Amino acid sequence: MTNSYRQLFELHDQVAIVTGGGRGIGLAIAEGLGSFGAKIVIGERDPVLADNAACQLREQGIEAMAVVTDVTDHAQLTALFDQACAEFGELDILINNAGVSARIPAEDYPRADLQQMIDLNLTAVFQGMQEAARRWIAHGKGGSIINLASFAGVVADPLSAPYAATKGAVVQLTRTCAVEWAQHGIRVNAIGPGYVRTEMTAHTLDTPEAGAVIQAKTALARAARPDEMVGAAIYLASEASSYTTGHILMVDGGWTAM
Numbered sequence: 001m002t003n004s005y006r007q008l009f010e011l012h013d014q015v016a017i018v019t020g021g022g023r024g025i026g027l028a029i030a031e032g033l034g035s036f037g038a039k040i041v042i043g044e045r046d047p048v049l050a051d052n053a054a055c056q057l058r059e060q061g062i063e064a065m066a067v068v069t070d071v072t073d074h075a076q077l078t079a080l081f082d083q084a085c086a087e088f089g090e091l092d093i094l095i096n097n098a099g100v101s102a103r104i105p106a107e108d109y110p111r112a113d114l115q116q117m118i119d120l121n122l123t124a125v126f127q128g129m130q131e132a133a134r135r136w137i138a139h140g141k142g143g144s145i146i147n148l149a150s151f152a153g154v155v156a157d158p159l160s161a162p163y164a165a166t167k168g169a170v171v172q173l174t175r176t177c178a179v180e181w182a183q184h185g186i187r188v189n190a191i192g193p194g195y196v197r198t199e200m201t202a203h204t205l206d207t208p209e210a211g212a213v214i215q216a217k218t219a220l221a222r223a224a225r226p227d228e229m230v231g232a233a234i235y236l237a238s239e240a241s242s243y244t245t246g247h248i249l250m251v252d253g254g255w256t257a258m
């Protein structure tokens with residue numbers, strides 16, 4: 001057994017869909033899984049980001065394709081899975097990463113924005129999980145689903161009430177579906193990042209107050225880089241985590257430990 005431990009993280013020929021993989025955390029995870037041998041399908045709404053991401057991966061020797069997809073459109077989401085399977089074969093890994101955040105006082109939060117956030121951060125995540133699970137169950141095959149939750153899904157993050165609510169929902173989708181689908185060999189886990197410097201958070205992180213908040217609330221006293229989410233994703237995608245399901249792996253610099 002000892003010699004085979006080195007193979008635990010191997011993803012050779014595994015097929016992974018990464019939603020919102022055009023930039024930020026999704027792109028970093030796509031690179032990470034690809035570097036361990038996975039074939040990557042980027043499901044990204046922005047056509048330029050989608051193409052650039054696939055090119056960037058291929059330049060690194062990773063088999064990759066992009067499917068321009070708005071994951072909130074169910075027909076497009078289904079087409080993403082169909083194209084992934086047609087091009088690369090059956091899916092093994094789903095990274096449910098596409099998401100949006102907003103920092104608005106709770107009492108002022110516009111109703112239309114609320115619905116959009118729910119559509120993307122909750123409904124599309126669940127529909128992606130269903131799409132993967134239905135295919136795996138039909139083919140008698142297991143797989144690994146990794147959802148992007150957040151520290152805000154488990155502790156309060158003022159000015160983020162609807163975002164926090166959707167991420168809390170992702171935490172419970174993760175746990176509940178992990179238990180429901182365990183009998184089918186489907187593992188469902190989530191990564192709970194702290195603040196990660198991406199285009200989503202750059203504006204917040206560049207305000208003078210943010211530095212003080214990060215310093216005060218993060219044990220490691222800094223925001224993360226997107227590549228610091230990759231190790232967790234490789235672990236949860238691979239055989240290394242064969243006995244881990246329904247888990248929310250906090251990669252938050254100690255935020256929720258404080």
Ligand SMILES: NC(=O)c1ccc[n+]([C@@H]2O[C@H](COP(=O)([O-])OP(=O)(O)OC[C@H]3O[C@@H](n4cnc5c(N)ncnc54)[C@H](O)[C@@H]3O)[C@@H](O)[C@H]2O)c1
Binds near residue numbers: 025072096198
């Ligand atoms: N950055 C952070 O600090 C942080 C912290 C906790 C959790 N997260 C979560 O991690 C995930 C990725 O965050 P990020 O910081 O990389 O964000 P980001 O905004 O940098 O990237 C999100 C990507 O998703 C794409 N996207 C948006 N809507 C889409 C849709 N409808 N269909 C397909 N693609 C769509 C965007 O075009 C973009 O490429 C999100 O779910 C986010 O909530 C981020």
